[in-house]
Amino acid sequence: MKTKSIINSRDIPMLVVMILFVLMFGVGSVMFRGFFSMQNFLNLFIDNAYLIIMAVGMTFVIISGGIDLSVGSMLALSTMVTSSLLEKSHWNPVCVILIVLAMGVALGLFMGYLIRKFDLPPFIVTLAGLYFARGLCYVVSVDTIAINDGFWQTMAHGQINIIGNNFISPSVIIAIVVLIAGIFISRSTKFGRTVFAIGGNEQSAVLMGLPVARTKVLLYAFSGFCSALAGIVFTFYTLSGYALDGSGMEMDAIATVVIGGTLLTGGVGSILGTLFGVFIYGTIQVLIVFQGTLNSWWTRIAVGFLVCVFCVFQRILESRGTKEKRKDTSAKAEKTPVKG
């Protein structure tokens, strides 16, 4: 019998991402004065609250072996509809939030239905969704719409003090609630476990009698819900709606999920890992700001590079995993006494 190693090979990506985050934050603290502070860490939450929310939805989709490219445009559409309903139609904030969330769910349901019912590849359906939502933004308005609504203003400027002089924004609370809900759903509900089963092997999941069809549709609806909510939180952050908001954000969301150790082939992943993925993404941005001379476009290049490294890393782990499995089974086969 092989002794069980202390670290499960499945936890390696998670460990790597944690170490990488600590390392990056450490390097920043050594290089730049004022980098290492509680507030700077909390800023990662404040500046990326919308990304955390979006990435939670994306994690579920990717664990199921699918992909949702429409999230960035969905966020933009959500900011546009929010600002337009608030400022041009003067609706009640609660109504606006409900309508925007319903819209996200509806588009997600529609795409999920196409993917599930007609076996269409998720990326092409959601790629069309990307352009559909982005185009609708321009239908709402071509210009930026500023939000002056009272409720939005309080949400944007609100500060909640924790530990000394450090503060977080109300958006962070929403993000954390979504995060905890995501962790709970993925670990302890039938829906969450079915998502993992679909990602592992869809046919087996069907044969096990799991509600694959329903789960697959709901999955995209959930992702749509998350990106619509992310859009609302984004308007708390920017206090405006603009049709070009969140362009390329689908990549950011996918990047954070992949960096967080979720396998693109599906079946393996964790919401907590995604949180660390967001931290690393945020730290890159902060590092580039602190560095000062680099163009903000370098963030994109750096994130693309990191995703690439992590994908290659995943592939290596995967091929090692299958080799180990093969060894294990062959070793077992040798040890099994031949009945004669």
Place this chain on the structure above:
Amino acid sequence: MVGWKSLTRNKLFWPIVALAILMLFNLFFTPHFFRVEIKEGHLYGNVIDILKNGAPIMLLAIGLTLVIATKGIDISVGSIVAISAGVVAMLIGGDLKGVPKFPIPYAMGVALLISIVAGCWNGLLVSRVGMQPMIATLILMVAGRGIAMVTTNAMVVWLYAKPFAFLGQGYWLGLPFSIYIVAFLVLLTAFVTRRTALGLFIESVGINPTAARFAGINAKNIIFGVYAFSGFCAGVSGLVVCSTVMSADGNNAGLGYELNGILAVVLGGTSMNGGKFYLLGSIVGALIVQTLTTTIYAFNVPPEIAQVVKALVVWIVCLLQSGKFRSTFAAMFGKRELSV
């Protein structure tokens, strides 16, 4: 009715019918759509404009056709267009008197070389590392825009070198010069894929890579090759785009081209599931896309909203290509499903 049947079986039949219907619509509803005038020895008119403006998409579609035939996808083409445009613009330089910084052929050569390198990068990730085509090219799709912005220092570079304008704006024998580039590339690609076994190799890789490998086809090299070729086509497209507007805008050059390109290929009859490909079909597909765009513009609809229409068309075409949708549809009308 043997003749009719063989006609409808021809893969080019339906794309051409779609194009004809679109043209017919324009004949009735868009005034002066078919008017072609001769000014200064060139042909002018909407139809010529469609050919001219459709050239970049046609060029992309040639490369994309081969990629999609291998059951792959390349969504980085839009970004490669931006990179190619950026590189050629920076090398020629924005000199007001039109004196190029480097010789124009040299600048074009370098831009194409960099595009091919970008394509090879995609090919490497897909064929050697084993990443899903979607993700591998998504990395370059987003990082590529960053690279394009960094090449042009995040500015729009304007060009004044007259000879370079010929590529995208020049006329030869009364027709836009870019059309000859498209024709040349299509003929070359058709010759190489149809007169040699290469086309069959590509199709067999798309239908079943494992079987292709057992048949002695080096699937990895074929896949690597098609991505490199797609990069090259995108590079040529970038040169034409840059020359048409005589400027390079890292943010907007080639924006949304990946969807248009994929749409053209899929409309042309090549299935997203890989296998048989139709180069001429893709060209007709690109013409449909361009005619659709022109028609939308002719109705004074903002260009951004055209995206919504295109997204809808993608969804519909995907549905029509899905075997499941066809069988459901057939069942609805009480027809017996055709045995495949």
